[in-house]
Amino acid sequence: MIASHQSGFTAQNPHVNAGADTASPEDRPAANAALLRTLSDLQDQAKELLGEPLRPQSDNFAGYIEAVTVDSAGHIWVAGWIRRSLGCQFSVVIADRQKYAGAMSVICYDRADLAPGDQAMFGIICTDWRPSSDTDEVFLFLGPELKPFLRAVRPLPKLGGELLTERFAEARLNHTQGQADALQALLLDAQNWLPKTAQIAGFTVEAAVEELLVLPGFGSLVQGWVVSPAKPVAQFSLRLGQRVLRGVPGSLSLRPRPDLATAYPRTPRLLERAGFTVVTRGVLYSEDITHPVLKVHFEDGTSVNVSIDANAVRRIGHAVPVDDVLRLYPGIAAEEFFEDFANALRADTIKRLRSVVMVKSPEQNQRYVIVAVPSHSSDAYLLADGVARHVSSEGEACSVMLMADQSCDRGQLPVLADAIEAQTGRRCGVCLVEQADKPLWALPAVLAATGAERFLFMAKDVFLDQLSWRAVLTGLKAEGDALLSLRYRDGGTPAAFVWTKKAFDAWSHTTKHPLGIRHCAGLTDKAISLPGYARTAVALLPSNRLFENVDQQSVFGP
Template sequence: MLQLAVPLDYASPELSLDGAKPWRGGIQAFEPLVGIDGWALSVESPDEPVELELTVGGDVFALTVSDEVRPEIDRALGVATRCGFRFGPEIFGRLARLSDHRRDYTVAVRIAGTNISLRPVNGRTPSVGELVLSWRAAVLGATTPVARPVGRGERLLARLSALRTQAEPLRDRPLRPLSDHDVGQIDAVHPASESQVWLVGWMKRGIEPDLPAAIVDRQKFPSGMAVLQYERADLPTSSVGFIAVLDTAWAPPVVMKDGFVYLGRQGQYHLRYGPQTRLLRAEAFLTAFGQAQPLPGGHAEAMAALLHSGSNWLPGNAAATGVAAEAGIDRLLLLPGFGCLAEGWAVSPAKRIVTFHMKIGDGVLVADEAATSFRARPDLQSVFGNVASVVSRAGFATVLRGSIGADASGAPLLRVVHEDGSMAVQRVEPKILRRLDPVADGEEILRLFPALRHEGFYSDFLACAARVWSQRSGDMQSLALRPARRAIVMRLPSDISNLNLCLDRLSRHAADFSPDIGIALLCDQGRARGEALLRLEELARQVSAPLSLFMLSHENDALAELPAILGRMGAERFVHLGRGIVPTATGWVAVQDYLDRHGHAIERFEIVDDVGSPDRVDGAVSAAAFGWTTPALLEWSLSAPRFSRGLYKNSGLPQTPGRDRVARAAMMRVERPRAARLADMLDEDLLRSTEEAVRP
């Protein structure tokens, strides 16, 4: 259809009530995730609301009324108005559902009952296609995981690690303490952790704020060094005090002997230390650091972030002060952004233990005392003098709360806190720490916290789990990609025999499909990956359909990845088949019929059991088998929940009674979802909260 360009008359954007034109206004923004914003008013009645029409190719598409306060416009006009308007973000989803022949139509805002339109800020009226493209990009961007921001302390650690690598060549270089290259002295040393040592002393001005270094103490220790410099009244003007942090494998001895820290890529300068160099405890070092007034150009803020996250974590500190305390961790399950669930034991015969802290990398976690429980550990009695009272509350289960990322590294340190405030730090085997899997670890967690749903931390636990699952989506690779406007997306089973069963049935029926219906197969990184690649080649020889293969980084269903998959394929209409779902004989016909139809309503495909009855175990009608359009899916995906195994029951898909259809006895399962009580509980609560949020 040929669209005729009709000359438009525009309202004046001038912020004045003077002039010949009776209307004022303009479109201020086309924001895909916010809506279409603007303002409009009548010169004769500026305080009256204005009815507005959103038009597509000159035809009315949506209506609204100006009723929002715009203070900046009121101030300019000197009159109180309610001239602001907005067509909500759902308008972009509606535009995306328009047929292809309307993609070149212009989208405008018109004052109802007139031929007066509002001019966009850039002076150009966009087309349907342009707005839909920007909306799709915004939706995909909003559903793509955002990289976690890196703090100053983490950046400094990364810099120190890089400098330590640059210092490796100093191992083979002859280093000599020439007097002309002596640039200062180390007065005190504070070993903060296994790889972090702090220095206090003085040096000549002009030394770089960070540089490679090598410590010579019977052998060479390549290191990365960052420096904070400050003025010291007892030094000549050519020198300054300094505090430095080292990333190093050097462990300062209790009694220092003469030695040197060589600085620079060539090791051309050096700091000296010796018997006069003291070993500082944490409290004394913190005092020294707090008193320093850093000069510009150093790493003061980043060093403070490092120091405060890792202070007073020296393993064995309790034994040094005569306190007998031992502890260990049996299970340590990490949920990024939330903390850890821990089970272990702690024995302190002379003092009562009240709580726990843990350090992983540069993150510190604190036990939720309301969620901490103690129990007897008779298995430890023989180790601690066969005294039953000592181990009567030695076992513990707790939740260690704190913001810690999935990339946390380093040996965990457990700090046992006594009733009198004294503390004991114990190392934890790094292999104990593992990322929480609600399926594999579900029974362990429910054993530790049998009333998990009623614990005070549960809502935060659930929210963090949902956030972790949402970040998991989008991580996939295209092993083969063929564009198609219509598509069947099939999540292949992990079991090779089940995979072959699905593909055998697909090869028998796909030959009857229209050649423009694409088939996207989804596999994971397990043993079935190689089989999927081989079978893809066989399938390509048997059918004319465009074939694509995507590899996921997880073993779950791929409902969250659907928008990205369909976007890469360019598909506008699709049928989704979850893991282990394969159509029946009538189901293949129903799939073809749906892909041949028009409209944006969902069609659900009923799943039956081995005897042809609706599946009562995992659900007969669910998100495991449905057909929809890509624009509608994109709009829904902005607020769609993410689940532990990719989907759960209906997964919050919209339901429109009277419009949605169900194709009976259309699907069957060749592989069932992994059973897990904890995952079911979390998914059930996520689904319930989602449904309550959208319920009117």
């Protein structure tokens, strides 16, 4: 897919570098440090003023704080307006139920909606004060006299990351006083994860993330493109929520992106290496998967941030099949980090496979028929018809539980349960699991909810003929801990089995199921075969290739 300009972003705004005190990028760290020193000094002075009385007299009203945000480096950025004559740098005392010492540096610019004596401002405050959701009335008294004061609007809006950089770009373009370069350097600080900082970078860099595959416990795989005519790209890192994931050295692969030629017609050499895939690693929990930002690191040590479209973020195994990893990174199983990846994928997958949500609580019965619901709506009706008809002949001997997953039509489930209840005269339970075609992890929880001591399980998309139904229901009525299994017509793995809960639980606790198995595959070979056979409405698909790699790593050993 050819990425448009809109899908990335640009730093080619001709106005970005139009400020009067433009500094080269190489000067930025110095400007940055000088400003921070100044602010530190001013904050020290403010601390000495904390004992002074603060009186917000109307004659001294000097402007409004209209919006505020705290960036990831801990700096507070403010936007608003201020009386023109007051200057650009101050020690400040902030009154928000208690006093806080601080220092403020802003750049000022004219804004059409303000009176001639006032100017818009944008800048930074160094302080321990933090705006919060219950912030009520906030005043900023400007030192050293602490008479002029700014008032925060109520409620105080939060300035989003992208708005922040846009507001800065506007302020920088029009500013008449203040240290624009130093503020820009702080915004571009490597510790800072404000999105879209390329807008204020001062050089052209365009990039977009097309796919971000996330795996909690490991990190992510990032695929996208970057066009940076001025500076070679060295590495990438990623921020998700509050977590920072670093690019794994050596995992960065670059490839041609000829599809970008229309957008970048005169940069053939750049396009030969514009596409990238990189693995990033770091502590990551599922709740961290928010607000993704990519940081592009250049060889000169500078960096810019790229906001990532939330639609590009996909959790492996949840939003995309695990084999999509191989599409992005075909050789991942041979990498040194694969062991960690495999362990994380296994842990994350099993966590999801074990989850069971009871849609309709089951009745307690010692004998249960548990059936995985087919994904295809027609097949689900056929299954319910068969289950209802054959189980009804058992009277009260057993109850039924439907095990469905997200591939099923959720609205159809009550209809299926109704059909079974109408014919059996018994309550039919319904539960939702992550993947009904990988039932072995969820079965213990399902069984625990039913009170079953002996059960028949029918795998997804399995249909039985009369003889097979008779065989499995006879098996369900039998005694003993032996595993009874019914196989598919073409042989292979069991399609349905009858076992005791006790024996199944014992087996489950001592068995490390490979992730690659589907349906009832992986059951112990010591099963007694029941007469008859099962049929399926769909072909039995092979397992995911990546799961086989993971099993090789985690279960079977290298």
